[in-house]
Amino acid sequence: MRTYDVCIIGGGPSGLCAAQRCAEAGLNTLLLDRSPSLGGQLIKQTHKFFGSKEHYAKVRGIDIAKLLQEKLTSFENITILTETTVVGIYEDFVVSTLHHNQYKKIQAKAILCAVGASEKFLAFENNDLPQIIGAGALQTLVNQTHVVPGETMVMIGSGNIGLIVSYQMMQAGMKVNAIIEANDCIGGYKVHASKLRRLGVPIHTKSTIKKAIGTDKLEAVEIIQLDEHYQEIPNTSRIIPTDVLCISVGLSPLHQLTSMLNAKSAYIQELGGWVPLLDDTYQCSVPGLFACGDMVGIEEASSAMMEGHLAALHVCAYLNQSHPQAAELIPYYENQLYELRNGVHGAKTLKGILKRKEAMNAQ
Amino acid sequence: MDKSKVILCRCEDISLDELSQKMEEGYTTFEDLKRILRVGMGPCQANTCAHLIQKELAQFLNKDMSEVSVHKVRPLTLGVTLNQLANGDQNED
Numbered sequence: 001m002r003t004y005d006v007c008i009i010g011g012g013p014s015g016l017c018a019a020q021r022c023a024e025a026g027l028n029t030l031l032l033d034r035s036p037s038l039g040g041q042l043i044k045q046t047h048k049f050f051g052s053k054e055h056y057a058k059v060r061g062i063d064i065a066k067l068l069q070e071k072l073t074s075f076e077n078i079t080i081l082t083e084t085t086v087v088g089i090y091e092d093f094v095v096s097t098l099h100h101n102q103y104k105k106i107q108a109k110a111i112l113c114a115v116g117a118s119e120k121f122l123a124f125e126n127n128d129l130p131q132i133i134g135a136g137a138l139q140t141l142v143n144q145t146h147v148v149p150g151e152t153m154v155m156i157g158s159g160n161i162g163l164i165v166s167y168q169m170m171q172a173g174m175k176v177n178a179i180i181e182a183n184d185c186i187g188g189y190k191v192h193a194s195k196l197r198r199l200g201v202p203i204h205t206k207s208t209i210k211k212a213i214g215t216d217k218l219e220a221v222e223i224i225q226l227d228e229h230y231q232e233i234p235n236t237s238r239i240i241p242t243d244v245l246c247i248s249v250g251l252s253p254l255h256q257l258t259s260m261l262n263a264k265s266a267y268i269q270e271l272g273g274w275v276p277l278l279d280d281t282y283q284c285s286v287p288g289l290f291a292c293g294d295m296v297g298i299e300e301a302s303s304a305m306m307e308g309h310l311a312a313l314h315v316c317a318y319l320n321q322s323h324p325q326a327a328e329l330i331p332y333y334e335n336q337l338y339e340l341r342n343g344v345h346g347a348k349t350l351k352g353i354l355k356r357k358e359a360m361n362a363q
Numbered sequence: 364m365d366k367s368k369v370i371l372c373r374c375e376d377i378s379l380d381e382l383s384q385k386m387e388e389g390y391t392t393f394e395d396l397k398r399i400l401r402v403g404m405g406p407c408q409a410n411t412c413a414h415l416i417q418k419e420l421a422q423f424l425n426k427d428m429s430e431v432s433v434h435k436v437r438p439l440t441l442g443v444t445l446n447q448l449a450n451g452d453q454n455e456d
Binding site: 001002085086087088089090096098101102103104105118120121122123124125126127128210211252254255256257259260266267268269273274 | 364365368369370371373376379408410411412413414415417418419428429431433435436437438439440441443444447448450452454455456
């Protein structure tokens, strides 16, 4: 069984940044990812990022994935295994993996989980009809494999993902018949929503899906208006014909791997669901087990990258092989994260992080 | 709403109707429901249904989502063939 200093699980924005820092500190680093190519969700993001230059503003997600990978090419102390899914983690830090149906084990002194999140699904009538798809899956289908699943679409959810994916589907030639939002205001940034409104896409707030209609596949959706208590208002339903229904109602952190080692976790609504509890060094309640990125709280790729850098710097310290620039880099990335979360949209995340910290201290 | 047409667990094809019946019968933890309905025991290992079922349980028990726990996670997260497990260390480099 091969052994490593650190095993990083997940090669998305967080894991890639973490791998770079671990390698720079001289750790014998293993990076595992279940996909054929590294980059996580970045590789399906054809849109340009916002923010400052440090956060790759004006660079497309797919290009950020390449830039992050290029930073790893010069290191001989990184082993990268793609199409390798972690199927188990054990108390002695043995990690079992599956690669092309071949089962293998490795062992590491520290494990850093950066496995991201999965899409939330919705419960409504006929929600198992073909052509009902999550926003991430739709991006994979259209942006990565270049298959457009229909001519028309209805989007549930007006967060940034819902808005950006709606726009991308229009770029791919689909007509977006409506965007449905249960809250009384649009969830995502105004700049994304305005772009869609200018193109004539109706965004219905205070509305939800009542049922999907169709026999062998989706043909239409019935939507209904909601009152301020999110209760359906009778006689306000209407039918919108559509080929595709896309669901973008948020993400759930993937807590499964850390929970497998009985790391303490809590359901924190502000962070998206079940998350492992962390100390100030991104370490779980199990010594040597670290976690960062969307799996410890749903945010954006930019914050996932900052957390990846930070968590890795703490992993190096845990393994008594501190990164040569740790003293400058730790406050730098902490400040970057502070800046990122310092807006209106960051308030919820900060509340969630505080809850996560309190829960960790209480246990 | 026709609860039998609302699918909560896609892998095992379990509807809201089946879940509601079992909750009425007194199975009101995720672990109970998992054992009696097989929810969360399919290929996705509760990745999709955990959140939906947690929500239904919270509503039924009149509790906050944070007070309702979900399933215990154990290895393995994907199907591994017995042949591969039996090969054991022969697979190692």
